[in-house]
Amino acid sequence: MPLGTLDRTPPPFFKQGPSALSKLMVCSALALFLMVADARFKITQPIRYVVGLVITPVQWLAYQPVQGVRLVTGYFESLGEAQRSEEQARKKLTLQSQRSNQVEQLALENARLRKLLDLRPRLTTESVPAEVLYDAADPYTRKVIIDKGLAQAIEAGSPVIDESGVIGQVTRVHPLISEVTLVTDREQAIPVLNTRTGARSVAYGDPAAHGGALELRFMAANADVKPGDVLTTSGVDGVYPPGLPVAVVERVERRADSAFARIVCKPQGLVDGARHVMVLKPVSPQIPPRPPAEEPTAAQKKGRKAAPPPPGAPQ
Template sequence: MPLGTLDRTPPPFFRQGYSALTRLVFFSSLAVFLMVADTRFEVVQHLRAAIATVLHPVQLALRVPVEMVAGGRDYLQGLQHALAAERSAQQQLAAQAAALARAGQLEAENQALRGLLALGPAVAPRATAAEVLYEAADPFSRKLFVDRGATHGIRAGAPVLAAQGVLGQVTRVYPLASEVTLLVDKDAAIPVLNRRTRQRSVAYGGPSRGSAMELRFVPGNADVMPGDELETSGVDGVYPPGLAVARVTSVERLAEGGFARVRLVPAAAPDGVRHVLLLDPLGTLMPPRPATEARDDAAPRAPGP
C-alpha cells in the first residue's frame, strides 16, 4: 500500500482544539455579556419564559412522587391526630355530662333552699349578643365599639362578657353602637372575690396600655398567691356574681411598704375577640327601694358637733 494513501489525521481523542484558557475567557465573556444584556435590555426574557413553560409539565410530573409521599405522611399524621382529638372530645363530653347532671341537681337544691328561706328567685339578667366593630384609636385607653346600642335596649354600665369571662363594661351608648371600656384600661375597676380564700378586693386596669391588671391596696401579709383565680363578687350591683375576671400571676411583697404588688392576667383576652355578650346591669333588675329609705337617704344630714 502506498504511503500516501494512509490517513495521518489523529484520532478524535488526541485532537487538539482551543486551549482551556481560551475557552474559559470566551465563555466567561459570553456569560457576562448575556447577564448585562439581560439586565439592561431583557434580551432573554422571552427565552426564559419559553423554557419555563416547556419545563413546567416536567416539574409537575417530578413533583408527583414527592407530593404522594408527603401527602401519605400527612394523612397518617392527621388520622392519628383526629383519633386522638375524638378520644379527647369523648372524654370531655363525658365530663361535661357529669358536670351538667351535678349542675342540674345543685340548681334544684338551690331552688328548694331558697324556697325554704323565703327568698326570691335568683336574678337572671337579659343577655344580648353583639359583634365587635373596631377598637378605639386612642393610644392611651383600651376601648371597643360593638354593633348594639340604645335601640337594642343596651344601657350604660352593662357588663360585657367573652367566652372566657368578663371583658369590660359599656361606658357610652349610641343609638346603633356602644363603647366598651375593657378591664385592662387604666381607668377600669371591678370588685372581685378570690375563689380560694373568699376575700374581696378590687382589680384595676394596668397603669400603661401594654400592662394587664393589678390588685391595689392589698396588705403585705394578705393570703394571695400566684395562680389564684378571681371572680366577680356581685356586691357592686353591676356584675352578676361568679363570673371569671382574672388570674394572679405574681405577688411582690415590698419590705419598705405595707402593701403588696399583685399583678393579674385577665381571664378573657381582649385581643382577637369578635363576638361578645352584653348583660343588663344587675342594679336595674333589683326590686325598687322602699320610699321611706329613699327619703332618708335624700334628706340632708345635720353637721356633727
C-alpha cells in the same frame, strides 16, 4: 507511505478550542444581555409562562406525597385533640350538672330565707347572645367587636361573659355593632370578691403580662391571698351582677421594699379566644335610688346648740 497522506489533526483528547476565560466572558456578556433585555423588553416573559405551565403539573404531582403525609398527620392530631376536648367537655358537663342540682336547692333555700327576713328579691339579669366579629384595630388596647348594637338594645357599660366567666364590658355602641373592652385592658377595672376569704378588692387589667392578665393593686403585703383563690364579681359597682367568675390568683409576690404585694391573676373567661358571648344588662337600673336626705324639723333646729365662735373672733 507518502507523507502527504498522514492525518496531522490532533486527537480529540488534545483539542482545546476557546480558552476558559473566553468562554466566561462570552457567557457573562450573554447573561448580561438577557437580563437587560428581559428587564427592558420582557422577552423571556412568554418563556416563563410556558415553562410554568409545563412544570405546574409536575410540581403538583411531586407535592402530593407531602400533602398526603400532612393530611394524615393533621387527621390524627385533630382526632386526638377532639377526643381530649370531648373528655374535658364531659367532665365539665358532669360538674355543671352536679352544681346545677346544688344551685337549685340553694336558690330555693335563699328565696325562703329572704322571705323570712323580709329582704328584697335578688336582682335578675337579662342577656343577649352575640358573636365576636374581629379584634379592634388599635394594637395598644385589648378590645373586640361584637355583632350586636343599638338595634338589639345593647347599652354602654353592659357586662360581657362567655361560658367560663367575665371577659369584658361594652364601652361603645353603634347601630349594628358594639365595642367590648376586655378585662385585660389597662383602662379596665372590676370590683372582685375573694370567695375563700370574702375580702373585696379591685382587679385591673395588665396587658404587659404574657397573654394578658389581671392584677390586684393596693393589697397589703400581709393580705390573706394565696395562689388558686377564685375571684368573682362583688356586685358593689352596680354594673356586674354578683358571683360571676372573673379570675384565679396565679402568683403572689411579696417584696420587702414595698408595702403592697403584687398579685397576678389569670382570667377565667376566654379573653383571647371567645367566639360566642352573652351581653348582660347592667344591674344599676334595678337598684333602688338612694333616699333623699331628710330636712331637720323646727324642733330639731331649735334644739341645736350654736357652735362656739373660733378663738380671736370678735364678740
